[in-house]
Amino acid sequence: MKILSAEQLNEADKITLENEHISSTRLMERAASLVFNEIHTRLEGADIKIKIFCGIGNNGGDGLVIGRLLHKYGYNVEVFIVDYSDKRSDDFLINYDRYKKESSSWPEVIEENTDFPEISPGEFVVDAIFGIGLNRPAKGWLAKLLKHINNSGAFTLAVDMPSGLFPNKAPQKDATIIKANYTLSFQNPKLTFFLPETMNFIGELQILDIGLDRDFLKEVKAVAQLIGKREARQLYRPRKRNSHKGDYGHTLVVGGSYGKIGSIVLSAKAVLRSGAGLCSVYTPKCGYQILQTALPEAMVITDKAEKELSEIKPGLEPDVVCFGMGAGKSQTTANAFKALLEETEKPMLIDADGLNMISENMDFLNALPKNSILTPHPKELERLIGSWEDDFEKMEKVKDFSKTNDLILVLKGSHSFVFSEGNMYINNSGNPGMATAGSGDVLSGIIAGLMSQKYEPLVAAILGVYMHGLAGDICAEEMGVETLISGDLCDYLGQAFLALEKE
Numbered sequence: 001m002k003i004l005s006a007e008q009l010n011e012a013d014k015i016t017l018e019n020e021h022i023s024s025t026r027l028m029e030r031a032a033s034l035v036f037n038e039i040h041t042r043l044e045g046a047d048i049k050i051k052i053f054c055g056i057g058n059n060g061g062d063g064l065v066i067g068r069l070l071h072k073y074g075y076n077v078e079v080f081i082v083d084y085s086d087k088r089s090d091d092f093l094i095n096y097d098r099y100k101k102e103s104s105s106w107p108e109v110i111e112e113n114t115d116f117p118e119i120s121p122g123e124f125v126v127d128a129i130f131g132i133g134l135n136r137p138a139k140g141w142l143a144k145l146l147k148h149i150n151n152s153g154a155f156t157l158a159v160d161m162p163s164g165l166f167p168n169k170a171p172q173k174d175a176t177i178i179k180a181n182y183t184l185s186f187q188n189p190k191l192t193f194f195l196p197e198t199m200n201f202i203g204e205l206q207i208l209d210i211g212l213d214r215d216f217l218k219e220v221k222a223v224a225q226l227i228g229k230r231e232a233r234q235l236y237r238p239r240k241r242n243s244h245k246g247d248y249g250h251t252l253v254v255g256g257s258y259g260k261i262g263s264i265v266l267s268a269k270a271v272l273r274s275g276a277g278l279c280s281v282y283t284p285k286c287g288y289q290i291l292q293t294a295l296p297e298a299m300v301i302t303d304k305a306e307k308e309l310s311e312i313k314p315g316l317e318p319d320v321v322c323f324g325m326g327a328g329k330s331q332t333t334a335n336a337f338k339a340l341l342e343e344t345e346k347p348m349l350i351d352a353d354g355l356n357m358i359s360e361n362m363d364f365l366n367a368l369p370k371n372s373i374l375t376p377h378p379k380e381l382e383r384l385i386g387s388w389e390d391d392f393e394k395m396e397k398v399k400d401f402s403k404t405n406d407l408i409l410v411l412k413g414s415h416s417f418v419f420s421e422g423n424m425y426i427n428n429s430g431n432p433g434m435a436t437a438g439s440g441d442v443l444s445g446i447i448a449g450l451m452s453q454k455y456e457p458l459v460a461a462i463l464g465v466y467m468h469g470l471a472g473d474i475c476a477e478e479m480g481v482e483t484l485i486s487g488d489l490c491d492y493l494g495q496a497f498l499a500l501e502k503e
């Protein structure tokens with residue numbers, strides 16, 4: 001699904017009105033009715049106190065429509081106008097009058113010196129103060145009102161966006177923003193919903209298709225692509241009946257050091273579980289028995305050194321090399337890594353200490369084959385590109401870094417991001433159970449395993465990140481988030497592939 005900016009959504013809005021020959025009031029009615037339906041389906045007429053806070057723009061207009069419909073269906077609803085400006089939008093004014101006509105009372109107005117209404121924890125609040133039109137932080141009494149709502153403990157539903165959040169730029173550090181339990185957002189998700197500093201404000205997210213112009217939405221260049229099951233399914237290629245292991249490629253996993261052999265066991269297992277035909281592991285001598293015992297399906301080649309990588313001479317030509325997990329970053333290993341980079345022509349996958357060695361020797365980047373994949377977590381990223389002011393600046397810095405160096409970068413996190421050629425893909429699978437030792441090693445193995453099966457590196461990165469999260473989701477469903485450990489992600493990959501095939 002495309003992630004769009006406020007400007008693009010406004011444009012879609014305008015084109016829809018022209019092409020469908022409908023008024024903006026009609027479109028507002030359509031959008032807000034969908035929100036009403038969602039509320040009505042869940043509350044089923046329950047006698048719960050509903051308070052709707054409306055701004056004076058179109059987000060507020062939506063709130064008034066929702067209020068009118070709830071009133072019509074007999075709900076216990078109170079509507080408040082948050083009177084922060086005189087510049088009421090036309091559709092706000094039309095719906096203000098309609099509300100009055102149907103409910104036979106004017107909504108209450110909240111101004112600078114009005115006492116805020118009391119809100120008890122059991123009530124239901126609808127936040128329709130600001131949507132995508134926010135153009136400066138909420139200040140003064142307005143900020144106090146947002147805090148008042150946040151402190152009430154009431155369940156809060158945000159219409160389109162939690163008020164105070166910008167759709168496509170970072171909030172100020174001390175900004176006051178509605179902390180929604182649930183967000184019903186119109187037509188397309190906004191970038192801010194997926195970034196670590198702002199994702200907590202939206203609660204659970206649901207996108208409502210309000211029927212904006214299909215052709216426009218199809219053509220417009222997305223800010224980013226959100227990758228869900230439908231998108232992943234389009235990337236997945238089922239195996240051919242008439243095939244053999246040679247068709248699925250040979251992955252070489254290189255890494256491990258004394259005390260950290262487990263990391264490459266996890267990666268190699270993930271390589272095989274994601275469908276690679278063959279997997280070899282190159283490791284210091286101390287890894288030999290561990291690997292042969294833990295993973296009989298993998299072949300093992302050992303370095304001449306006992307405890308660390310000193311010279312990477314596997315004596316074979318793999319389809320893809322997956323480097324760095326548990327490797328350590330001694331000078332000896334860094335030299336061996338540099339030599340490996342210089343000898344390798346096909347795109348590689350670099351993770352963990354591989355990334356740290358690059359950060360300490362940025363010239364290694366020149367030897368990295370084009371289209372290689374780096375998979376940093378935020379700390380590793382910071383070592384690579386330096387610090388950033390906010391998430392939006394970080395995104396821009398990573399875009400530049402991946403473009404300048406001709407590489408694909410997977411930034412891991414609660415939502416992992418894939419960057420390539422200035423484009424951005426945001427993963428929508430996964431759960432906090434995956435915040436556990438070794439889950440990154442599994443991800444490297446999955447992506448490398450897909451690369452060896454001739455998935456283009458970018459496709460392998462996007463699909464691999466999605467499958468990793470999906471395996472985690474299916475696993476967490478069965479055993480809970482606390483209990484999930486990274487080895488389980490390998491074991492649940494099978495169910496993840498089955499779920500994808502069913503889609």
Ligand SMILES: NC(=O)C1=CN([C@@H]2O[C@H](COP(=O)(O)OP(=O)(O)OC[C@H]3O[C@@H](n4cnc5c(N)ncnc54)[C@H](O)[C@@H]3O)[C@@H](O)[C@H]2O)[C@@H](O)CC1
Pocket residue numbers: 009010012013027028031055056057058059060061062084085089129130131132133134135136137138139142159160161186210212
């Ligand atoms: N674009 C679309 O596709 C649709 C948009 N609709 C609704 O329209 C909303 C956007 O409406 P608007 O553009 O009227 O904007 P908003 O209703 O989000 O904001 C209203 C106005 O408040 C002012 N403002 C912004 N920040 C402020 C601040 N910190 N303090 C005081 N005033 C501030 C601005 O002048 C802004 O235009 C969407 O979020 C959505 O709820 C829907 O009605 C239907 C379709």
Ligand SMILES: Nc1ncnc2c1ncn2[C@@H]1O[C@H](COP(=O)(O)OP(=O)(O)O)[C@@H](O)[C@H]1O
Pocket residue numbers: 377412413414415416429430431432433434435436437438439440441442443468
């Ligand atoms: N809260 C979360 N929600 C979804 N995925 C997560 C979450 N926390 C971690 N992950 C995923 O788990 C992996 C962790 O990788 P990493 O930090 O490298 O761990 P390790 O070094 O222990 O292997 C990443 O793929 C990340 O996206």
Ligand SMILES: [K+]
Pocket residue numbers: 059127128129130131158159160161162163
């Ligand atoms: K809102």
